[in-house]
Amino acid sequence: MQEELLELREDIASGIDSGKLRTDEMVLNMGPQHPSTHGVLRLELVLDGEVVVKIIPHLGYLHRCFEKHAEAMTYPQVIPYCDRMDYLAAMNNDHGYALAVERLMDIQVPERVEYIRVIMAELQRIASHLVAIGTFGMDIGAFTPFLYCFRDREFILDIFEKTCGARLLYNYIWIGGLSHDVYDGFEKDVMQFIKAFRPTITEVNNLLNYNKVFIERCASIGVLPPDVGISFGCSGPMLRGSGVDFDLRRDDPYSIYDRFEWDVIVGDGSAGTLGDCWDRHMVRVKEMEESCKIIEQAIAGLPEGDISEAIPKRVRPLAGEIYTRVENPRGELGYYIISDGKGNPFRVKVRAPGFVNLSVIDAISRGCLVADLVAILGSIDIVLGEVDR
Amino acid sequence: MAAEALTPEAVFNQLNDTFSDYELTYDENVPCIIVPANAIRDVAMQLRDAEEYAFDYLMSLSGVDNGDETLGVVYHLYSFTYKNQLTLKVIVPKEDPKLKSVARIWLTADWHEREAYDLVGMTFEGHPDHRRILMPYDWEGHPLRKDYEVPEFYNGMKVPY
Amino acid sequence: MGLLSQQFDNSNIVITSVEGVLNWARLCSLWQMSFGLACCAIEMMAASASHYDIMRFGVLPRPSPRQCDVMIVAGTVTLKMATRVKRLYEQMAEPRYVVSMGSCSNCGGPYWEHGYHVLKGVDRVIPVDVYVPGCPPRPEALLEGWMRLQEKVRDFTLVKDSSKQTTEKQVA
Numbered sequence: 001m002q003e004e005l006l007e008l009r010e011d012i013a014s015g016i017d018s019g020k021l022r023t024d025e026m027v028l029n030m031g032p033q034h035p036s037t038h039g040v041l042r043l044e045l046v047l048d049g050e051v052v053v054k055i056i057p058h059l060g061y062l063h064r065c066f067e068k069h070a071e072a073m074t075y076p077q078v079i080p081y082c083d084r085m086d087y088l089a090a091m092n093n094d095h096g097y098a099l100a101v102e103r104l105m106d107i108q109v110p111e112r113v114e115y116i117r118v119i120m121a122e123l124q125r126i127a128s129h130l131v132a133i134g135t136f137g138m139d140i141g142a143f144t145p146f147l148y149c150f151r152d153r154e155f156i157l158d159i160f161e162k163t164c165g166a167r168l169l170y171n172y173i174w175i176g177g178l179s180h181d182v183y184d185g186f187e188k189d190v191m192q193f194i195k196a197f198r199p200t201i202t203e204v205n206n207l208l209n210y211n212k213v214f215i216e217r218c219a220s221i222g223v224l225p226p227d228v229g230i231s232f233g234c235s236g237p238m239l240r241g242s243g244v245d246f247d248l249r250r251d252d253p254y255s256i257y258d259r260f261e262w263d264v265i266v267g268d269g270s271a272g273t274l275g276d277c278w279d280r281h282m283v284r285v286k287e288m289e290e291s292c293k294i295i296e297q298a299i300a301g302l303p304e305g306d307i308s309e310a311i312p313k314r315v316r317p318l319a320g321e322i323y324t325r326v327e328n329p330r331g332e333l334g335y336y337i338i339s340d341g342k343g344n345p346f347r348v349k350v351r352a353p354g355f356v357n358l359s360v361i362d363a364i365s366r367g368c369l370v371a372d373l374v375a376i377l378g379s380i381d382i383v384l385g386e387v388d389r
Numbered sequence: 390m391a392a393e394a395l396t397p398e399a400v401f402n403q404l405n406d407t408f409s410d411y412e413l414t415y416d417e418n419v420p421c422i423i424v425p426a427n428a429i430r431d432v433a434m435q436l437r438d439a440e441e442y443a444f445d446y447l448m449s450l451s452g453v454d455n456g457d458e459t460l461g462v463v464y465h466l467y468s469f470t471y472k473n474q475l476t477l478k479v480i481v482p483k484e485d486p487k488l489k490s491v492a493r494i495w496l497t498a499d500w501h502e503r504e505a506y507d508l509v510g511m512t513f514e515g516h517p518d519h520r521r522i523l524m525p526y527d528w529e530g531h532p533l534r535k536d537y538e539v540p541e542f543y544n545g546m547k548v549p550y
Numbered sequence: 551m552g553l554l555s556q557q558f559d560n561s562n563i564v565i566t567s568v569e570g571v572l573n574w575a576r577l578c579s580l581w582q583m584s585f586g587l588a589c590c591a592i593e594m595m596a597a598s599a600s601h602y603d604i605m606r607f608g609v610l611p612r613p614s615p616r617q618c619d620v621m622i623v624a625g626t627v628t629l630k631m632a633t634r635v636k637r638l639y640e641q642m643a644e645p646r647y648v649v650s651m652g653s654c655s656n657c658g659g660p661y662w663e664h665g666y667h668v669l670k671g672v673d674r675v676i677p678v679d680v681y682v683p684g685c686p687p688r689p690e691a692l693l694e695g696w697m698r699l700q701e702k703v704r705d706f707t708l709v710k711d712s713s714k715q716t717t718e719k720q721v722a
Contacts, residue, residue, distance in 0.1 A: 032634055033585050035613040040587055040631055060523035061631045062588055065665045067508065067533055072664045080660060087589035087686075131592070150599030168589060168686050230445055230469065233497030244469075251472060321419060323449065323465050323476070334449045336463065346456075347533075351449035351465075359500040385588055388523055524667060525630045532666050539666045543629050550662045550670045 023049045030373075032061045037377065038135065039384030043361075050369050055362040059355075059388055066389040070348035075101055075315040076175055078348065083169040085350065086386035088131055091124035091160075092328045094173035099254055100324035100335040101175045104317040112305035113177050114256045119190065119298045120160075120172065121255075122291040126197070127156040128329035129284045129291075132381040136281060137208050139378035140217050145208040152200050155193050159186070176310040187299050194292050201288060209285055218281060219272030222364045222376035226275065232360040235353055236331025237287065238380060241267040241280030248327040260297045262290045277379035284329075284381070316343050330354050330381055352386040394471035397422065400442060407435060421463075421476035426488035429464075429479050430515075433491045436466065436475070443470040447495035452505030454534045460486045460511050486511035493517075508533040569708045576619075577608075577703040580647070580696075583618040584611035585638065588625025590652040590686040597689035604689075607696055615641040620699065622692075623678075626654035626661060627669040639676045647702070649695055650678045653685040660685065 031042035040061035046054040066085055070078045082097045083090040095117055102109060134149030157167045164172040164180050172179050208214055224234070226242045239246055247264040249257040265286040267279030319341040325334040331353030340346040357380050365376050395403070401415040401422050411428035415421075424432050436444045444466035453461040464477040479488050490513035492499040502513045503522040510531030513519060521528065530537055540548055582604075586594055597604045598611060612618050615638045627635055639648065650672050653659030658670035672678060679702060682695035 035584055063523040063667050064626050064661055065667050069664050147600045154601045231496045336451050347453050349451035356497055
């Protein structure tokens with residue numbers, strides 16, 4: 001049965017009608033309200049029995065007009081909207097936007113600000129990956145890891161909340177600086193968190209990642225070959241899962257990432273085929289450890305200084321344009337900003353990693369089963385706020 | 390590959406020799422290469438496939454309303470081989486905003502072009518699936534145009550606050 | 551039975567009204583439709599995860615609207631989504647309740663002015679029972695909203711509305 005199914009999958013994927021075991025095609029709607037679409041994504045599935053023949057994604061159920069708002073607001077006022085774009089990685093989004101405007105205005109940011117930004121961005125990356133791992137487990141049918149992940153995520157949110165007063169959307173990283181300096185005892189809290197967090201990775205590994213059932217559900221499912229990934233513009237854990245050694249923190253260094261010792265994690269296909277759901281998932285798991293390393297080094301090197309000395313009184317860049325990209329937990333987040341010398345941007349275009357990564361879904365899920373599609377979608381780790389903006 | 394990464398200006402000079410039929414121009418303020426609307430597919434193909442460029446990764450494709458009766462499309466390219474970036478621009482008139490699609494060259498351009506069509510409203514000739522992507526299919530107008538006016542009602546729902 | 555265990559001399563009888571017991575039963579098992587729209591959905595997830603544990607209020611997330619009592623509209627409702635939200639509401643069985651979570655679904659939130667594709671308040675398409683303010687509201691705020699909803703359920707009455715009756719008579 002298994003072999004027959006595999007054969008049929010290959011036939012369907014390559015468009016050959018072998019005449020075996022085929023039924024009438026059926027169109028099924030998945031979403032916009034569906035527990036495993038991670039929000040309001042709608043997929044129109046063309047099915048042959050249980051086998052997916054084609055997927056037509058329909059986006060835009062959360063299109064919140066970010067780019068229009070950016071044109072109507074002054075430069076600093078755009079930052080809260082950046083938060084709300086990818087609400088699981090608000091710090092990283094702010095970081096990217098602040099960097100883009102700073103480069104446009106030629107602002108040199110104090111050392112202390114850079115260090116705090118990196119610490120915050122990496123903590124946020126861990127928090128975002130924890131949600132991705134937890135919900136991926138839940139999609140597959142494992143509820144307990146979700147609780148473990150959210151438990152540890154709360155500690156990160158507590159640190160953020162102590163720093164800037166918000167749990168989810170921070171408006172913390174400003175153009176040229178930060179909204180607040182960190183509180184007394186911040187370093188201790190972060191180090192304590194890391195100490196407590198490392199065992200969680202092992203725990204999740206034992207509970208979920210090396211669980212036989214979990215591997216069976218993920219291995220060799222939704223294989224993304226590296227060249228297809230590059231052509232589709234995939235980035236982040238999606239592309240690294242396919243074995244492409246590409247991380248903007250190292251390959252297009254921004255902020256102070258070039259000062260730290262850490263490794264870029266790539267998938268190795270050890271559970272099945274290179275570039276399958278399990279590889280993508282494991283890249284996220286291992287990346288959390290690398291983020292811990294970066295945070296430890298940044299905490300050790302955190303210099304004293306004033307965080308608000310470079311914040312400009314009036315943000316009014318000269319006419320010009322810039323494309324800046326940073327490594328978001330989901331991949332390459334690009335801001336293309338055009339300034340016409342006025343107080344608000346002329347055009348802000350966001351290259352959202354989720355949007356681009358999602359576009360590959362039709363190509364990698366043809367010929368898989370509906371249950372596998374849930375795994376594939378979970379492993380892409382989309383945030384609809386960012387896909388639709 | 391041992392070859393050096395080319396600067397945008399060098400890329401422009403070489404492209405200008407290859408495509409002498411088309412009028413390419415170089416804007417050194419940005420820096421970017423401005424490509425005519427009918428040439429973009431050939432230029433893109435050359436940039437992706439020729440060994441000395443190898444721009445295999447389309448980072449971003451943005452539609453822009455320039456505000457002066459023209460629309461622009463901006464391509465940001467990246468090469469995994471040479472680790473360098475290049476910016477291309479196409480400028481089309483607002484009355485007849487048509488240019489060739491690059492969706493077959495970089496697969497990621499498929500959705501990016503649909504988005505540019507949806508929000509800014511240029512037509513990509515030869516696009517495999519030329520529909521709106523973010524706005525509802527029956528929406529009228531292109532919201533990111535500078536002269537766009539928000540409708541009072543959509544499907545019986547009041548739109549303004 | 552917690553506080554009540556072994557507090558009675560004889561095997562006991564509790565005297566209460568029918569609506570009292572019905573409302574008590576209903577408010578302790580309000581099933582929620584797991585339906586996240588945007589940022590607030592993450593706080594809704596956090597509310598049902600380890601720290602805040604909304605399940606102690608008898609909340610059970612169900613994927614199908616037909617099994618649910620409460621819909622939490624967690625996040626920005628766009629015009630494209632609004633018709634779907636309305637349909638989901640119509641699919642729920644009576645009595646049904648709606649909690650509007652966060653500024654966006656209350657009134658459009660930060661998108662009120664330039665959001666050409668944002669519905670400025672979910673109450674323009676479906677009736678709302680409880681509004682939870684915040685952008686996004688903390689999980690505690692959602693729990694508070696949930697308790698307010700329970701109060702509302704507790705006040706539900708089976709008795710005919712006498713004022714309404716007289717007006718009907720007058721009309722007749």
